[in-house]
Amino acid sequence: MAAQQGRSLSNRLARWGVVIVLLYALVALLTPLLVQLGALADPNAGLENPINAAPSWAHWCGTDRLGRDVGVRTLAGSGVALQVVALALVLALLIGVPLGMLSGYLGGAVDRVLVLLMDTLYTLPVLLLSVVLAFLLGRGLPNAAAALCVVYVPQYFRVVRNQAAQVKAELYIEAAQSLGAGPLWILRRYLFRNVITSVPVLLTLNAADAVLILGGLGFLGLGLPESIPEWGSDLQQALTALPTGIWWTALFPGLAMFVLVLGLSFLGEGLESWVSGGDAAGGI
Structure with missing residues (x-):
């Protein structure tokens, strides 16, 4: 009974996560329109x-030090955050998953070299590594995505590599090899289908983590240019205004970041419960 109640709770949280993420995705589609409404830095905004x-009533979330509407800029930041995080995680998947499959299947020297490299990256603090990479690459959307990508490649590599090594020991893999199947065919036909099942769970949890890291980079001035709506840089700018009682420039970007991270975490917990077989028949 307790297990069933836990699965039911996970499913409800997953539904809330889906709703939240879809709402943010909808806002992301409207980002170009929001930018035209004044989300970008405009030297003449203060005159308007x-x-x-x-x-x-004129500005539901107030305005900032340049006269920009905080609500519009916060909403536009949703699209920017999703773009950077999605690009970073897709790149991490495209790099980490194939490398993990090759390492787990081939073994030997290739496996040892890749494991040593990925373990070295994995042992570094995530935020510190992203800060160093962002500093070296410079500010910009592609650079921020690249910095986040490097951080998450070892996680996908480790998960996929361990599962690939287990699948490699199965009898049907040996049978396929004895019948003359090549490594690429085995990787595509057998290993990929078996190792990819756990990736969606890791993807959603990494997305929540990446939103926070992107905000941290922006807060440190290493993320995106000020002209691009981004929650972390908005929070950094709001920090100096808080002592003077200007609380709204920090509240709404911080709240938007918190809700998105919460939704992605809910979705990840629900997917984990579903993948583990707790409620496979009912789904999310």
Whole structure:
């Protein structure tokens, strides 16, 4: 009974996660329109809107030090965050999954070299590694995605490599090899289908983590240019305004980041329960 209640709770959380992520994705599609409404840095914005204005009917979330609407900029930041995180994780998948499959299947010197390299990256603190990479690459959307990509490649490699090594020992793999099947055919036909099942869970949990890291890079001034709406840089700019009572420039970007991370975490927990077989028949 307790296990059934736990699975039911995981399913409800997963549904909430799906709703939250879809809402953010919808906002991301509207990002170009939001940018036109004043989310970008505009030197003349202060001449059109009041500077550091408190939330009102004219500006529901207030304005910042340049007269930009905080609500519009926060919503536009949703699209930017999803773009960077999606690009980073897709690149990490394209690199980490094939390398993990090759390492687990081939073994030998190839496996030892790849494991040593990935373990070295994995032992480094995630935020520190991303900060160093972002500093070396410079600010910009592709550079931020590349910095996050390198951070997550070892995680996909380790998970896929361990599963590939287990699948390699199965009898049907030996039978296929005895019948003359080549490594590429075995990797594509057998290993990929078996190792890919755990990737969606890791993907959603990494996405939540990547949102926070991207915000941390922006807060440190190493993420995206100020002209691009980004929650971390907005929080950094709001830090100096908080002592003067201008709380709204920090509240809404921080709240948007928190809700997205919460939704992705809910989705990841639900997927983990489903993949583990707890509620495979009912689904999410």
